Amino acid sequence: MRLIGWLGFTVAALVAGTTAARAEDGYDLWMRYRALSPARAATLHRDAQAVEIRGDTATLRAAADELRRGLTGLTGAASLQGSSTTAIMLATASDRDVATLRLPVASLGDEGYVVRAASIGGRRVTLVTANTDRGVLYGSFALLRHLQTGGTLAGVALSSAPRVKLRVLNHWDNLDGIVERGYAGQSLWDWWTLPDFKDPRYADYARANASIGINGTVLNNVNAKPESLSPRYIAKAAALADVFRPYGIKVYLSARFSAPIELGGLKTADPLDPQVAAWWKAKADEIYRAIPDFGGFLVKANSEGQPGPRDYHRSHADGANMLAAAVAPHDGIVMWRAFVYAETDPDDRAKQAYTEFKPLDGRFAKNVIVQVKNGAIDFQPREPFHPLFGAMPRTPLMIEFQTTKEYLGFATHLAYLGPMFAETLASDTMARGKGSTVARVVDGSLEGHALTGMAGVANIGRDRDWAGSPFNQANWYAFGRMAWDPTIGAEPVAREWAAMTFGASPAIVGPVTTMMMGSREAVVDYMTPLGLAHVMATGHHYGPGPWVAELKRPEWNPVYYHRADKAGIGFDRTRTGSNAVAQYAPPVARGLADPATTPERDLLWFHHVAWDRPMASGRTLWAEMVHDYDRGVGYVGGMRRQWNALRSEIDADRWTKTDRFLAIQEQEARWWRDASLSYWMSVNGLALPTGAAPPAHDLAWYRAQSFPYAPGNPQ
Ligand code: GCV
Numbered sequence: 001m002r003l004i005g006w007l008g009f010t011v012a013a014l015v016a017g018t019t020a021a022r023a024e025d026g027y028d029l030w031m032r033y034r035a036l037s038p039a040r041a042a043t044l045h046r047d048a049q050a051v052e053i054r055g056d057t058a059t060l061r062a063a064a065d066e067l068r069r070g071l072t073g074l075t076g077a078a079s080l081q082g083s084s085t086t087a088i089m090l091a092t093a094s095d096r097d098v099a100t101l102r103l104p105v106a107s108l109g110d111e112g113y114v115v116r117a118a119s120i121g122g123r124r125v126t127l128v129t130a131n132t133d134r135g136v137l138y139g140s141f142a143l144l145r146h147l148q149t150g151g152t153l154a155g156v157a158l159s160s161a162p163r164v165k166l167r168v169l170n171h172w173d174n175l176d177g178i179v180e181r182g183y184a185g186q187s188l189w190d191w192w193t194l195p196d197f198k199d200p201r202y203a204d205y206a207r208a209n210a211s212i213g214i215n216g217t218v219l220n221n222v223n224a225k226p227e228s229l230s231p232r233y234i235a236k237a238a239a240l241a242d243v244f245r246p247y248g249i250k251v252y253l254s255a256r257f258s259a260p261i262e263l264g265g266l267k268t269a270d271p272l273d274p275q276v277a278a279w280w281k282a283k284a285d286e287i288y289r290a291i292p293d294f295g296g297f298l299v300k301a302n303s304e305g306q307p308g309p310r311d312y313h314r315s316h317a318d319g320a321n322m323l324a325a326a327v328a329p330h331d332g333i334v335m336w337r338a339f340v341y342a343e344t345d346p347d348d349r350a351k352q353a354y355t356e357f358k359p360l361d362g363r364f365a366k367n368v369i370v371q372v373k374n375g376a377i378d379f380q381p382r383e384p385f386h387p388l389f390g391a392m393p394r395t396p397l398m399i400e401f402q403t404t405k406e407y408l409g410f411a412t413h414l415a416y417l418g419p420m421f422a423e424t425l426a427s428d429t430m431a432r433g434k435g436s437t438v439a440r441v442v443d444g445s446l447e448g449h450a451l452t453g454m455a456g457v458a459n460i461g462r463d464r465d466w467a468g469s470p471f472n473q474a475n476w477y478a479f480g481r482m483a484w485d486p487t488i489g490a491e492p493v494a495r496e497w498a499a500m501t502f503g504a505s506p507a508i509v510g511p512v513t514t515m516m517m518g519s520r521e522a523v524v525d526y527m528t529p530l531g532l533a534h535v536m537a538t539g540h541h542y543g544p545g546p547w548v549a550e551l552k553r554p555e556w557n558p559v560y561y562h563r564a565d566k567a568g569i570g571f572d573r574t575r576t577g578s579n580a581v582a583q584y585a586p587p588v589a590r591g592l593a594d595p596a597t598t599p600e601r602d603l604l605w606f607h608h609v610a611w612d613r614p615m616a617s618g619r620t621l622w623a624e625m626v627h628d629y630d631r632g633v634g635y636v637g638g639m640r641r642q643w644n645a646l647r648s649e650i651d652a653d654r655w656t657k658t659d660r661f662l663a664i665q666e667q668e669a670r671w672w673r674d675a676s677l678s679y680w681m682s683v684n685g686l687a688l689p690t691g692a693a694p695p696a697h698d699l700a701w702y703r704a705q706s707f708p709y710a711p712g713n714p715q
Pocket of ligand 1: 180181222300304339378406714
């Protein structure tokens with residue numbers, strides 16, 4: 001047994017420098033561990049004077065260090081005195097004393113945990129236990145969350161196991177340090193100095209991920225360079241894997257399908273060519289020699305110019321299975337993306353992934369999981385759930401969300417994505433009758449899959465606050481919490497994040513949660529109301545561009561998506577149009593086939609309707625659109641006022657940055673509204689409803705705006 005008082009730890013931590021006291025610059029994320037009220041701090045100190053671990057593994061040490069760090073902060077360093085008669089004990093369920101307690105650990109799997117008071121060796125302790133060290137680590141973070149959000153040690157009883165197996169971040173980080181669709185600075189990975197220099201931030205990144213249950217990270221962009229699989233870069237990935245391992249995080253790499261040609265000098269990357277298969281097998285063996293617990297590959301193939309098996313007239317299953325065979329001897333997996341659409345295919349872009357993948361159901365190897373974006377187009381502020389969910393029962397499907405806000409105002413707009421994740425997960429595919437939710441497809445319970453997963457495109461960069469703004473951190477946080485439990489709900493997650501990030505007082509948590517909960521809907525309102533999509537400006541997707549019509553590929557043009565004309569607006573995806581609705585299960589398809597039974601929030605996604613169509617509110621469609629744009633702008637004004645009222649409650653640095661960002665957001669929300677309305681009026685010839693403010697500029701002005709150096713744009 002190792003028994004370490006906190007004081008010793010505190011000095012060590014200061015020397016190590018990774019957690020020394022810092023200004024409130026957002027670096028500490030939700031792991032701030034600021035002092036509780038004196039009374040609560042004293043009680044906590046009385047009830048947990050030491051952290052003890054049974055066993056001596058890197059993961060148990062990481063868990064204990066985190067608890068000591070947290071307790072030191074929560075109780076305030078001044079209270080560090082006294083003997084260690086009360087303790088938090090970390091031990092796996094196989095420990096002899098823990099085993100005698102006969103706790104219900106069987107259902108916890110290899111990542112779940114139990115935290116409760118227990119009598120060990122005649123002493124009352126707070127026990128954190130699990131079947132594995134990783135479970136103990138997650139339990140330790142759960143206990144800290146409990147304490148940070150107002151809980152006490154008295155009567156603590158926590159127990160949870162993840163419902164999803166692979167909970168992975170996808171970094172779209174390039175080897176030159178630029179992050180595709182990244183708005184928080186350069187890549188966190190300093191590829192140049194790796195593997196010799198391991199920035200202490202890597203460990204803090206791992207802590208943050210472990211605290212929310214993330215257990216995998218894909219280091220490089222899905223638009224992958226072959227060099228990321230070269231020996232030099234494998235060594236760099238291995239160095240990161242070494243840092244992440246104690247935190248239960250596996251490293252994965254995006255693989256470029258044509259790497260056998262570019263790196264291996266072969267003439268082909270045909271997946272059915274034995275030499276190609278042998279090359280990948282040797283490559284996988286090489287990676288596993290450097291990273292014994294390497295997770296596997298993520299692949300974007302035959303999409304947006306990436307090479308893939310279709311180049312050789314092979315199917316996506318042929319490509320995925322060939323890679324799967326290479327990693328299978330090492331228990332690796334392949335995450336194969338279904339985000340495909342082709343310039344050669346004139347069909348509705350929203351249909352193409354289903355058309356390509358549905359016939360392949362049941363043809364993928366056991367260690368392949370198909371990664372499907374939440375919606376059928378591309379991370380829009382709102383999309384109906386992807387029709388592939390529920391449509392491939394014999395294939396494990398993982399869901400891919402974007403936590404970076406490519407289409408939602410980059411880092412500056414406050415948009416809490418919890419409600420968006422929750423909305424998709426709660427959507428009912430009806431594939432096996434009522435209750436066949438996307439969450440049940442994702443957690444494997446609907447179709448009986450053990451290989452399950454959720455991927456989040458990371459919003460993390462080298463900015464001091466990691467995510468570009470304090471509120472963007474909430475999207476990283478929410479992704480992790482919802483990957484652990486897809487049914488947890490957006491509001492409880494917002495509340496705990498707000499408490500941990502800004503302070504647990506109701507005077508903070510209440511208004512911050514209120515701001516957050518409506519913030520994504522506000523973005524929908526001022527950017528893409530009523531089911532509009534992809535009306536963003538070209539390339540960088542920053543700002544409005546509904547007028548764009550001249551790009552080479554039809555589906556790159558906003559006019560392709562909104563189809564506005566003098567008579568009406570919206571994409572007809574019913575039988576009279578692209579018939580994309582037929583890709584949903586019949587009960588869902590029936591509802592979506594008729595504008596009257598389509599939720600108004602998705603109306604223009606599925607239907608082309610007249611500008612004067614009456615809406616549920618009694619307004620015409622046109623008046624409703626104007627109303628929604630105004631509501632969105634108004635919501636941002638409301639957030640500014642609520643944030644202003646919080647000034648005395650929040651530290652100056654984070655308050656000021658958020659205040660400035662909200663000012664930018666309000667200005668840009670107006671810009672979105674005005675530019676969009678100017679354009680729609682140029683198409684429909686209608687006047688604004690009485691009382692609606694005219695746009696600040698004419699359409700030509702909006703069309704003339706250009707942003708050549710917008711961040712995150714692939715060059
Ligand atoms: C990594 C969208 C983005 C691209 C991204 C792509 C994808 O099209 O704009 O930057 O490429 O999605 O998910 O592969």
